[in-house]
Amino acid sequence: MEKTKKFFARHWVDILVIAALAAIIVLIAANVYTEFRFAKKWDIFYNYFITNNGYRRLITGMKNTAIIAVLGLLIGILIGTLIAVIKVIPPYKKLTRYAHKVCTFYVALFRGTPIVVQLLVGYYILFPLMRLSMPPVNACVIIFGLNSGAYISEIMRGGINSVDPGQLEAARALGLPFSTSMLKVVVPQAIKNILPTMGNEFIALIKETAVVGYVGAVDITNAFQYQGSNSYEYMMPYLVMALIYIVIVAIIAGLIKLMERRLARSDRHA
Amino acid sequence: MTDTHNQNVMIEAKGLTKKYGSLLVLDHIDEVIHEGEKVAIIGPSGSGKSTFLRCLNCMEDPTDGAVYFDGVNIADMRVDINKHREHIGMVFQAFNLFNNMTVIENIMLAPVCLGKSRIMKARIKALFSKGAREEFKNMNTSVAKIKEEARERAMALLKRIGLEEKADKYPSTLSGGQKQRIAIVRALAMNPRVMLFDEPTSALDPEMVGEVLDLIKNLADDGMTMVIVTHEMGFAREVADRILFMDGGKIAEQGTPAEIFDNPQNPRTKQFLNAVL
Numbered sequence: 325m326e327k328t329k330k331f332f333a334r335h336w337v338d339i340l341v342i343a344a345l346a347a348i349i350v351l352i353a354a355n356v357y358t359e360f361r362f363a364k365k366w367d368i369f370y371n372y373f374i375t376n377n378g379y380r381r382l383i384t385g386m387k388n389t390a391i392i393a394v395l396g397l398l399i400g401i402l403i404g405t406l407i408a409v410i411k412v413i414p415p416y417k418k419l420t421r422y423a424h425k426v427c428t429f430y431v432a433l434f435r436g437t438p439i440v441v442q443l444l445v446g447y448y449i450l451f452p453l454m455r456l457s458m459p460p461v462n463a464c465v466i467i468f469g470l471n472s473g474a475y476i477s478e479i480m481r482g483g484i485n486s487v488d489p490g491q492l493e494a495a496r497a498l499g500l501p502f503s504t505s506m507l508k509v510v511v512p513q514a515i516k517n518i519l520p521t522m523g524n525e526f527i528a529l530i531k532e533t534a535v536v537g538y539v540g541a542v543d544i545t546n547a548f549q550y551q552g553s554n555s556y557e558y559m560m561p562y563l564v565m566a567l568i569y570i571v572i573v574a575i576i577a578g579l580i581k582l583m584e585r586r587l588a589r590s591d592r593h594a
Numbered sequence: 595m596t597d598t599h600n601q602n603v604m605i606e607a608k609g610l611t612k613k614y615g616s617l618l619v620l621d622h623i624d625e626v627i628h629e630g631e632k633v634a635i636i637g638p639s640g641s642g643k644s645t646f647l648r649c650l651n652c653m654e655d656p657t658d659g660a661v662y663f664d665g666v667n668i669a670d671m672r673v674d675i676n677k678h679r680e681h682i683g684m685v686f687q688a689f690n691l692f693n694n695m696t697v698i699e700n701i702m703l704a705p706v707c708l709g710k711s712r713i714m715k716a717r718i719k720a721l722f723s724k725g726a727r728e729e730f731k732n733m734n735t736s737v738a739k740i741k742e743e744a745r746e747r748a749m750a751l752l753k754r755i756g757l758e759e760k761a762d763k764y765p766s767t768l769s770g771g772q773k774q775r776i777a778i779v780r781a782l783a784m785n786p787r788v789m790l791f792d793e794p795t796s797a798l799d800p801e802m803v804g805e806v807l808d809l810i811k812n813l814a815d816d817g818m819t820m821v822i823v824t825h826e827m828g829f830a831r832e833v834a835d836r837i838l839f840m841d842g843g844k845i846a847e848q849g850t851p852a853e854i855f856d857n858p859q860n861p862r863t864k865q866f867l868n869a870v871l
Contacts, residue, residue, distance in 0.1 A: 416671070494690035494777075497653060498704035498784060499680035504711075508703060512694045 360559065369551075369560035378551050385547035392464045392543070393530045399469025400529075401522070404476025407431065408514075409506050411477070412484055427477070434474035440535045443467050447539040460541035464533070472529055479521050483514030519587065523580035527573050534569075544568060602629040604788050604819050605650055605682075609659035610669075612645055612843075619645045621843040622659065627788070627821060632814050634830035634851075635823045637840035638866055643823045646840065647790050650821065651682040680708065683781030687793040689773040691765040691780070698761040701748035701780045702741070708784075709740035744783070751779040755809060771802030775809050782813075789813065791822040795829075827871060831855055839863045 332339070356362075372378045407427045415421045434442065447463045487510050495505035515522075537546035548565040552558040605627040612620040619642045627633055627650075635643045648654040650661060652668055652675050660667045668678045692700050716733055719726035752758040755775045765773055774794060781789060791810065795803045807829050814820060814833050824830050830837060830851065837854040839847045839862075847860040855871075858864045 488688075488690070490686060490688050490690040491692060493653060494684075494686060494692070495703075496676075497651060497679060497682075497684035497686075498781070499676045499678075500704055500707055501676050501711075504707050508707065509692050509694065516694070 365557055365560050368555055368557045369564070372551055372555045372557075378547075381542060381547040381550060382544065385542050385544045388461050388464075388536070388541055389530065389533045389543045391461060392468055392533045392536060392541075393526065395465045396468030396472050396529055396533075397522075397526050399465070400472030400476045400525075403469065403473025404478075404480045405511060407473065407477035408480035408484055409503075409511070411481055412506075413502065431474045431477055434471050439468070439471055439532055440538055442471055443535065443539050460536070460539045463539060464536045464541050468529065468533070472525060476522070476525060479518050479525065480514060483518035483521075484510055486517050487513045516587065520580060520584050523576070523583070527576055530572065530576070531569065603627075604629045604631070604663070605821075606662040607646075607650070607659065608662065610646070610649055610656050610661065611658035612642070612649060612654060613657045619843050620649065620656070623843075623845060625838070625845060627819065629787075629819055630817055631819055631836060632834045633821045633836050633838060634834035635821065635838045635840060636825070636827065636830060636866075637838075637846075641840040642843040643840050644792055647792050647821060647823050650790055651679055651684055653684070680704075680784050681787045683784060683786030683789040685774070685778050685781055685789065685791045685794050687796050689765075689770070689777045689797070691768075691773055691777055693765055696762050696764055697752070697757070697768075697776055698745065698748050700765070700776065701751060701783045702744040704780075705744040705747070705783055706737075706741055709735070709744070710737055713737065713740075747783060748779075751782055752776075755779060769802060770798045771805045774798060774802075774806045778806075778809055778813075788819040788821070791820065791824070793823050793825065795824070795826060825870070827855070827867075839866065841866070 373382075407430065410420075410423050410427050413420050413423070415424060443464065446467045447460065451458065451463060491509050491513065492505055495509045496502070500508075533543050534545040536543050537549060542550075544565060548561040552561045555561075603626055607623050607625045610620055610623040610625075611618070623646060635647065637643050645654055649656050649669075650663075652661065655671075656669045659669065661669045663678050663682065666673060666678065668675055691697075692703065695703065713733070713735065716726065716730045720730035749758060749761065752761055755778075757772060757776065760768060760772065760776075765776075768776070778789075778794075794810065795806050798806060803826070807826065810820070810822070810829075811833055822830070822834070832851075834851055836848060837851055838845050839854060839858075839860070841860075841862045847854065847858065847863045854863065855867065858867055
């Protein structure tokens with residue numbers, strides 16, 4: 325009893341503020357509920373989504389989002405590793421210096437333009453010019469791979485620089501060529517160092533796939549946009565869409581954390 | 595110079611010069627390492643001992659001058675340096691075991707990779723000429739065979755240093771002395787003709803120095819040619835046939851251990867030995 329009295333004596337201002345805020349929120353919520361007629365909107369959404377098979381487009385969309393993000397990441401890792409390794413070759417030869425310039429230009433190009441612009445230019449201009457015709461999803465995989473390659477190359481370069489230079493030296497002293505030393509000794513250790521960052525890159529990639537609708541590929545965003553414009557009701561689809569992205573990203577972030585902990589453990593006991 | 599070794603030249607440095615920017619680290623060094631010889635390099639820090647050693651297998655590219663190994667100038671950029679480095683083992687101060695591999699993988703890596711690339715090269719050659727095709731058929735080798743041989747040799751080497759039970763452990767679980775001994779047998783797995791030691795005991799706890807020095811002594815007794823940069827004067831005196839005292843990028847004085855340690859001529863040598871002994 326004494327304790328409760330003391331608590332109120334100390335915190336009465338806070339309690340008042342919280343109560344006032346809660347009242348305001350309740351008032352707004354009630355107003356919004358009647359104004360926007362959530363129940364009716366949910367009915368429209370449900371009707372379209374379940375009864376009229378709107379979910380099928382979402383399933384295609386999720387599949388495409390997964391394909392674009394995963395394949396894009398894999399292509400990105402390949403390109404990024406290649407660029408990072410080229411960039412750490414000491415520039416003794418002319419060829420190396422040209423290769424460095426090409427890599428720098430590539431990274432500047434893909435980091436200097438928005439992904440939407442790259443998609444539009446690639447899909448509507450460059451691929452047709454090269455007489456390549458392909459479904460939009462394939463084009464997206466290629467563009468996203470090229471794009472993430474530029475970002476991953478910088479991450480990978482940091483990873484390679486974080487590996488003790490003695491490792492490369494020891495491999496070279498045994499008579500292994502530069503490429504083999506990199507591939508077998510330095511890059512595996514660099515990848516281990518940058519795995520958490522790579523996870524973030526994957527999450528970023530998943531969120532970036534939201535723009536593939538620009539070239540006519542069906543992804544999660546596009547599926548809900550389609551539904552919104554067909555049912556003339558946008559609120560529910562967009563809220564559900566946001567929720568789906570949050571859940572996906574939360575799951576992947578959890579997996580990354582799990583992996584990180586596993587890696588840390590293998591470091592300790594090795 | 596002692597008469598116990600034959601006079602075949604193993605490594606010869608001619609006018610070896612190394613500059614970092616305007617800083618002159620090695621100043622026109624001429625030196626010959628003979629087959630079977632054990633050479634210890636001593637000197638104050640910053641005198642260029644390590645740089646000299648690293649120039650001998652071109653881990654550092656000399657700014658000027660030549661390094662002859664097997665009669666080939668390996669300082670020449672057009673020479674395939676990897677082919678020559680196979681025959682020059684090197685041991686580092688910081689061990690530099692590959693952290694992403696187990697002990698046995700560390701030892702097997704170089705023999706297996708080089709064996710594989712040899713097969714690959716023969717296979718590519720065989721595509722283009724009939725003679726090479728016959729040769730390729732007669733090679734009588736395979737990747738599996740190379741791996742098996744490398745594993746056997748690695749286990750034998752581990753047995754020699756009494757660490758065969760550590761074969762499948764990762765380097766992070768080993769003590770410094772164990773790491774350095776494994777780094778030494780990793781170099782030995784390539785059957786090198788000369789071994790370069792770059793302060794092999796400087797990063798070790800005092801109680802582990804002995805086991806590493808014992809292994810090096812053991813190698814010396816087997817007749818391995820070696821060049822050792824070291825701060826262990828007692829060890830240098832015991833093992834080396836010849837001591838090089840370096841100062842200011844030059845070999846200031848050289849001679850047998852007795853000459854250098856008991857009767858140094860150069861005032862810098864006297865000063866250095868007074869400080870460290």
